[in-house]
Amino acid sequence: MDILLEQVEYRYAANSPFEKKAVEEVSFKIPEGQCTAIIGHTGSGKSTLLLHLNALLKPTSGSVKIGDRTVKSGRKEKDLKPIREKVGIVFQFPEQQLFEETVMKDICYGPMNFGVSEKEAKKRAAYWLKEVGMPEDVLEKSPFDLSGGQMRRVAIAGVLAMEPEVLVLDEPTAGLDPRGRREMMEMFYRLHKERGITLVLVTHSMEDAARYADKVVVMHKGRKVHEAPPRELFSDAERLSEWGLGIPEVVKFQRMLEAKSGKTFPKVCLTMDELAEMLKQGGGLS
Amino acid sequence: MMEKMIFGRYIPADSIAHRMDPRAKLIFVFAFIAIIFIADDVWGYLIAAVFTYASIKLSGLSLRFLISGLKPVMILIAFTFLLQLFFAREGNIVLELGFIKIYEEGIRQAFFISMRFTLLVFMTSLLTLTTTPISITDGLESLLNPLKKIKFPAHELALMMSIALRFIPTLMDETDKIMKAQMARGSDMSSGPLKDRVKAIVPLMIPLFVNAFKRAEDLATAMEVRGYRGGEGRTKYRLLVWQARDTLALLSLIILAGALTAFRFWI
Numbered sequence: 001m002d003i004l005l006e007q008v009e010y011r012y013a014a015n016s017p018f019e020k021k022a023v024e025e026v027s028f029k030i031p032e033g034q035c036t037a038i039i040g041h042t043g044s045g046k047s048t049l050l051l052h053l054n055a056l057l058k059p060t061s062g063s064v065k066i067g068d069r070t071v072k073s074g075r076k077e078k079d080l081k082p083i084r085e086k087v088g089i090v091f092q093f094p095e096q097q098l099f100e101e102t103v104m105k106d107i108c109y110g111p112m113n114f115g116v117s118e119k120e121a122k123k124r125a126a127y128w129l130k131e132v133g134m135p136e137d138v139l140e141k142s143p144f145d146l147s148g149g150q151m152r153r154v155a156i157a158g159v160l161a162m163e164p165e166v167l168v169l170d171e172p173t174a175g176l177d178p179r180g181r182r183e184m185m186e187m188f189y190r191l192h193k194e195r196g197i198t199l200v201l202v203t204h205s206m207e208d209a210a211r212y213a214d215k216v217v218v219m220h221k222g223r224k225v226h227e228a229p230p231r232e233l234f235s236d237a238e239r240l241s242e243w244g245l246g247i248p249e250v251v252k253f254q255r256m257l258e259a260k261s262g263k264t265f266p267k268v269c270l271t272m273d274e275l276a277e278m279l280k281q282g283g284g285l286s
Numbered sequence: 287m288m289e290k291m292i293f294g295r296y297i298p299a300d301s302i303a304h305r306m307d308p309r310a311k312l313i314f315v316f317a318f319i320a321i322i323f324i325a326d327d328v329w330g331y332l333i334a335a336v337f338t339y340a341s342i343k344l345s346g347l348s349l350r351f352l353i354s355g356l357k358p359v360m361i362l363i364a365f366t367f368l369l370q371l372f373f374a375r376e377g378n379i380v381l382e383l384g385f386i387k388i389y390e391e392g393i394r395q396a397f398f399i400s401m402r403f404t405l406l407v408f409m410t411s412l413l414t415l416t417t418t419p420i421s422i423t424d425g426l427e428s429l430l431n432p433l434k435k436i437k438f439p440a441h442e443l444a445l446m447m448s449i450a451l452r453f454i455p456t457l458m459d460e461t462d463k464i465m466k467a468q469m470a471r472g473s474d475m476s477s478g479p480l481k482d483r484v485k486a487i488v489p490l491m492i493p494l495f496v497n498a499f500k501r502a503e504d505l506a507t508a509m510e511v512r513g514y515r516g517g518e519g520r521t522k523y524r525l526l527v528w529q530a531r532d533t534l535a536l537l538s539l540i541i542l543a544g545a546l547t548a549f550r551f552w553i
């Protein structure tokens with residue numbers, strides 16, 4: 001299922017003295033089965049844009065095509081549940097959405113809202129809890145007795161248990177420790193590769209965008225200013241800094257190495273592994 | 287709808303009303319609320335309306351802005367108007383349509399009550415629109431200060447008020463965020479049978495309460511580590527200065543009260 005944004009504009013508090021244009025003239029495609037990263041400075045409209053991907057917000061002008069449904073400004077939409085079932089969103093700080101007495105019940109909440117039987121939902125809860133790296137005995141505990149990082153994992157399991165086709169992640173690793181970050185991203189990436197889930201990732205980590213994305217969309221002051229595969233995007237550090245963004249450490253290192261050795265590598269390396277491989281083959285750096 | 291409401295918000299600007307002493311504004315509004323009840327005929331309300339309009343002019347805000355920002359309250363007022371119109375049963379019948387009978391007294395009451403309500407809402411909105419929450423609190427504390435002699439916790443009350451005011455927008459944002467998060471998980475608050483809709487409130491209220499308590503605790507800790515010890519011996523960064531215009535504003539109220547009384551009893 002592709003998602004297609006066309007000339008999307010969103011104004012908060014439209015037609016009031018507090019009107020605030022958060023997103024304007026944004027068009028791009030989120031192709032099925034790919035990982036699309038959205039990067040941009042704080043306040044550039046990323047979160048607002050994400051809310052359009054499962055019709056939580058309706059554009060004030062323009063349209064969003066989600067599979068075979070089109071959400072358009074000025075048209076009353078009925079029965080948005082099928083859209084929300086297919087597009088799962090993990091919000092920033094999702095641990096704030098936990099409310100049930102037990103972890104089990106909380107994870108079952110989403111699936112059961114979409115008509116999954118209790119028995120099946122419980123099976124899914126056990127399965128997805130394991131997938132997010134939590135021990136099974138947590139199922140009967142209260143989510144409020146867990147640590148912050150564990151609550152985050154439970155909340156994510158609650159979205160995954162809906163088994164959406166498209167998984168939208170709004171800075172899913174913000175506030176986690178480095179190891180938790182890594183594990184979490186690797187898990188999402190594995191789901192993406194193994195199950196073909198379409199990923200949309202909003203991130204402040206250029207490393208993550210470089211490592212996982214097939215395509216990166218750059219937002220700046222509510223507009224889409226660039227859209228490119230990561231290798232192309234990160235080869236132009238100057239432009240990125242104009243939008244208040246940087247390049248991954250690996251790329252910085254490569255640039256420094258090139259400057260000091262006077263040699264240029266044939267391509268920009270996006271991960272440590274790639275760079276190591278390149279150095280091994282290229283050799284001869286003295 | 288909520289994000290358009292201006293009731294209780296502050297609009298920064300530079301006008302006479304903005305520059306007034308918050309104490310004067312507080313007295314002004316409370317006194318106005320009392321005075322408006324003197325009016326009981328068309329002339330009285332006309333004078334009060336002109337007075338309110340002048341106050342709006344002095345605040346630098348436009349009438350249209352106020353009306354559009356207070357739309358939800360206006361709907362409520364319109365509703366009250368209709369209730370009065372249809373249910374008051376005094377005086378002569380003016381209009382009869384099937385089972386609906388409209389009485390002379392009904393029209394009178396409907397007009398006066400909604401007029402009074404509108405003027406009150408405008409005036410109280412002017413107070414919050416032209417005064418930062420922190421100034422309102424400062425003003426209130428200063429006005430209540432004499433009561434400290436009889437052990438009235440004026441400082442604590444003012445502090446509680448300023449904290450509450452400070453967190454209202456935060457709480458509104460949070461409600462919106464959690465509502466969206468639960469909607470993404472298939473909760474449906476806007477359709478279906480009433481029982482289901484009521485049920486859908488639980489997943490919203492619990493996270494809201496949990497967060498509010500957590501925040502209150504953090505705030506208490508933060509105040510404690512910074513050595514907060516109540517109002518004892520505390521000086522103010524913002525000083526309140528009473529000026530001629532503040533006295534004039536209160537004088538104008540006395541004139542209004544006098545005029546309304548005159549119209550009510552002698553004219």
Ligand SMILES: Nc1ncnc2c1ncn2[C@@H]1O[C@H](COP(=O)(O)OP(=O)(O)O)[C@@H](O)[C@H]1O
Nearest residue numbers: 012020022040041042043044045046047048049
């Ligand atoms: N609920 C809201 N009401 C009004 N303005 C908002 C709201 N949410 C976000 N904004 C504004 O919209 C702009 C974009 O915000 P957001 O989409 O959260 O950006 P990002 O996720 O990239 O940090 C910001 O200027 C922000 O202040």
Ligand SMILES: [Mg+2]
Nearest residue numbers: 046047092170
């Ligand atoms: Mg954001």
